Each structure stands twice: as C-alpha cells, then as structure tokens.
Amino acid sequence: MPWLEGVLAVFLKDWRSEFRTRYALNAALLFAVTTLVVVSFAIGAFGISGDLLAAFLWVVILFSSMAGLGQVFIKEVESRTFMALRLVARPSEVWAGKFFFNLVLLLGLEVIIIPLFFILLNPRVSHWGGFLAVLALGSIGLAGATTLIAAIIAQAKGKGALLAGLSYPILIPLLAAATSGTRHLFHGDGGAGQEIQILAAYAVVVIAAASLLFEFIWNE
Amino acid sequence: MAAPPAQREVTLSVQTLTQRFGPNKIFESLSFEVPKGQGLVVTGPNGSGKTTLLRILSGLLRPTKGEVRLNVAGKVISPEERLRHIGFITPDLALYEELTTLENLEFFARVRRLKRTKADQHALLEKVGLKERGRDLVGTFSSGMKQRLKLAFAIQHEPMLLLLDEPGSSLDDSGRAIVEGVIAEQKKKGVLIVATNDDRELAYGEGKLALA
Numbered sequence: 001m002p003w004l005e006g007v008l009a010v011f012l013k014d015w016r017s018e019f020r021t022r023y024a025l026n027a028a029l030l031f032a033v034t035t036l037v038v039v040s041f042a043i044g045a046f047g048i049s050g051d052l053l054a055a056f057l058w059v060v061i062l063f064s065s066m067a068g069l070g071q072v073f074i075k076e077v078e079s080r081t082f083m084a085l086r087l088v089a090r091p092s093e094v095w096a097g098k099f100f101f102n103l104v105l106l107l108g109l110e111v112i113i114i115p116l117f118f119i120l121l122n123p124r125v126s127h128w129g130g131f132l133a134v135l136a137l138g139s140i141g142l143a144g145a146t147t148l149i150a151a152i153i154a155q156a157k158g159k160g161a162l163l164a165g166l167s168y169p170i171l172i173p174l175l176a177a178a179t180s181g182t183r184h185l186f187h188g189d190g191g192a193g194q195e196i197q198i199l200a201a202y203a204v205v206v207i208a209a210a211s212l213l214f215e216f217i218w219n220e
Numbered sequence: 221m222a223a224p225p226a227q228r229e230v231t232l233s234v235q236t237l238t239q240r241f242g243p244n245k246i247f248e249s250l251s252f253e254v255p256k257g258q259g260l261v262v263t264g265p266n267g268s269g270k271t272t273l274l275r276i277l278s279g280l281l282r283p284t285k286g287e288v289r290l291n292v293a294g295k296v297i298s299p300e301e302r303l304r305h306i307g308f309i310t311p312d313l314a315l316y317e318e319l320t321t322l323e324n325l326e327f328f329a330r331v332r333r334l335k336r337t338k339a340d341q342h343a344l345l346e347k348v349g350l351k352e353r354g355r356d357l358v359g360t361f362s363s364g365m366k367q368r369l370k371l372a373f374a375i376q377h378e379p380m381l382l383l384l385d386e387p388g389s390s391l392d393d394s395g396r397a398i399v400e401g402v403i404a405e406q407k408k409k410g411v412l413i414v415a416t417n418d419d420r421e422l423a424y425g426e427g428k429l430a431l432a
Contacts, residue, residue, distance in 0.1 A: 009327055013316070016318075016323065081316055086280060086303070087308055
C-alpha cells in the first residue's frame with residue numbers, strides 16, 4: 001500500500017537519523033534516569049505511598065517525553081529540512097510516520113524507565129496486565145498528543161515553553177486517568193478498568209483529531 | 221527511469237498576484253506567463269520578493285491575492301497537487317545531513333512514490349557530478365556539493381516546473397557548468413524554469429521579470 005510505504009519511509013528515516021545523532025533519546029533518557037536516581041536517594045529507606053509513586057512515575061514519563069518527543073518536528077525546522085519534507089510528503093504520512101517514531105521512542109524509554117523505577121522504588125503491582133495496559137494506552141495518547149502539538153509549535157519562537165504550555169492542558173485528562181489507574185494497581189484496591197477505558201478513548205480521540213487537523217497545521 | 225515525453229505541454233500563468241506580510245507590501249498585482257518550454261528570470265534587489273514569489277509559485281505559500289495556474293495539457297493543477305510537480309532549490313531548503321547521499325535520494329523517492337533502482341539513483345548523482353559520493357554523509361559535503369545534491373533532489377521526480385532560487389550560489393566554475401548543463405537539459409524536455417537572481421542566471425530564461 002503506497003500510504004503505508006510513505007509512513008514507513010518517514011518512520012525509518014527518523015530512526016536512522018536518531019540512531020546517528022541520539023538527538024531525542026539522549027535528552028529524554030538523561031532526564032528520566034537523573035530524576036529517578038535523585039528521587040530514590042532523597043526518599044532513602046523511608047519509602048513513599050502508592051499514591052505518590054503513581055504520580056511520580058507519570059511525572060517522569062511526561063517530562064521525559066517533553067524533552068525527547070517534541071524534537072520530531074523541531075529538528076526538521078532547525079535543520080531546514082522541513083521545506084524538503086513539505087514538498088515531497090503527504091501530510092497524513094508525515095504525521096503517522098512521526099507518531100509511530102515517537103511511540104516507539106517512548107516505549108523504548110519505558111523499557112529502561114520502568115525496570116529502574118521498580119528497582120529503585122520497589123512498588124507492588126496487584127495486576128500486571130492492567131498496569132501494562134495503562135502504560136501502553138497512556139503512551140499512545142501521550143505520543144499522539146505530543147506529536148500533534150510539536151507540529152503546531154515547530155515553526156514558532158520559544159518552542160520549549162510553548163510545547164509545555166500547550167501540552168499540559170491537553171494532557172491533563174490523560175495524566176489524571178493514567179495516574180489514577182496506576183494508583184489503584186499499586187494499592188491493590190481494585191482494577192483500573194474505568195481508567196483503561198478513558199485512556200483508550202483518549203487515544204482514539206487524539207488520533208482522530210490529528211488525522212483531521214494535521215493537514216491544516218502542516219500547510220500553514 | 222521512465223522516459224519523459226519529448227516536450228511537455230506545460231505553461232505557467234500568474235494573475236494579479238499580491239503579497240503582504242502584515243502592513244508590509246511585498247509586491248502587488250503581478251501578472252505574467254511562462255510559455256511552454258521557456259524560462260523566466262526574476263531579478264530585483266534584496267527584499268523585493270523574489271524568494272516569496274518562488275514560494276508562492278511552488279504552492280508552499282498562499283498569496284494574499286491573485287492566482288497561480290500551472291496548466292498541464294490544458295488542465296489546471298491544484299496548489300496541493302502542484303507541490304508534487306515542482307522542483308525547488310532555495311537557500312532555505314536543506315537535505316538530511318545525518319543521512320548519506322543515497323539514503324536521502326532513496327527516502328525522497330519512496331515518499332514521492334517513485335520506482336527508482338540503485339542504478340537510477342547513481343545515474344542521477346552522475347548527472348550532478350556526485351557519482352563517487354553516494355555513500356558519504358551529506359553533512360561532510362562542501363556547500364557547493366550540497367547545492368548540486370539539491371539539484372538532484374529537485375529533478376529526481378521529473379518535475380514540470382523548476383524553481384531555482386539562487387541556483388548558482390556556493391558553486392565554483394565547474395559546479396556552475398554542471399548546473400547549467402542540467403538546466404539546459406530540463407528545458408529541452410519542456411520543463412518550465414523560473415530562476416533568480418544574479419546575472420549568470422539570466423541565461424536560464426528567455427523572459428525577465430524585474431521586481432522593485
């Protein structure tokens with residue numbers, strides 16, 4: 001299918017480029033590992049409640065993604081390749097390719113963050129299936145929203161502040177549901193079924209909104 | 221590589237084109253035509269709107285007023301579709317420095333949905349004098365080599381309209397000769413050329429448009 005081939009071409013180009021420059025990965029990983037290590041030292045042997053651990057986990061994921069995922073369009077503008085991409089690629093292929101790149105990058109980050117989080121802070125999980133579902137759906141929503149917002153702010157001045165300023169209001173429902181679901185699973189006080197439904201709906205809405213809006217953002 | 225038609229029936233028509241950025245008027249009521257197989261050279265001082273005009277012609281920028289029509293065999297192509305039929309070189313455009321020359325061309329061919337073999341890509345690189353540099357990272361190139369690679373990018377899909385913003389910049393005499401040869405070949409195929417900026421580029425077109 002030509003559309004999928006275009007998406008794959010953008011995805012592979014971004015990975016090849018990331019593999020050679022480590023532009024996004026280093027920024028995100030540095031933030032995640034530093035924060036986890038510093039907080040675990042600060043807490044020491046006292047430990048913290050499941051409520052705080054759930055919030056802390058999603059704060060680390062959120063800020064790591066802000067440090068890394070936003071680069072996907074900003075880098076195209078700063079290296080002046082944005083125009084070449086606009087000339088050759090269909091908007092939907094660009095969005096989907098960059099969304100999958102960000103999603104894989106985020107999941108890759110989580111492969112490092114989550115084991116480190118469990119080693120350093122030792123939370124108890126009552127239902128691993130539910131925990132992985134919250135993590136996966138939260139990541140899809142986070143990658144989708146961040147990719148869309150990164151495209152909006154890519155050509156603006158003061159990109160870093162804008163990305164944070166525009167993202168947080170949009171990400172609040174996702175973060176609330178993800179933190180609440182993770183809290184239930186850390187407490188063992190029931191499942192996270194309702195939160196998983198909210199996260200799934202959020203992911204669908206973000207992807208649908210991006211499909212409708214991206215072409216206008218791209219062509220402006 | 222598929223052989224293009226000997227002479228394409230392509231013309232460019234611009235009517236009452238006006239561009240403003242806020243209160244600043246860049247140009248007003250610009251009208252001109254580029255007939256089949258011909259070229260137009262746009263001249264003017266810095267800030268007169270040459271690059272802006274080329275961006276409008278490409279379809280990347282919507283004009284404040286007026287219309288650009290790319291006619292192919294009597295049919296007007298939409299601005300969105302026009303993007304796929306133009307080749308554009310401008311100092312504002314760069315290729316991926318962390319990829320090799322061939323990786324760049326392969327990526328652009330895939331998103332342009334072109335069927336290109338390695339031999340096609342090598343032939344294209346030979347045309348712009350970069351045959352031996354296919355496996356080198358673009359970031360290691362001199363500015364003249366990057367300019368020639370941009371020309372390869374611009375003609376890879378056999379465009380109908382070639383927009384050349386300062387095509388001779390950063391080129392030495394041999395580089396200029398290569399670029400001039402490629403442009404002459406494109407004109408022979410019926411590709412319309414619109415170029416800026418210095419005296420050497422006057423040779424690229426029969427017509428001249430002076431912006432104030």
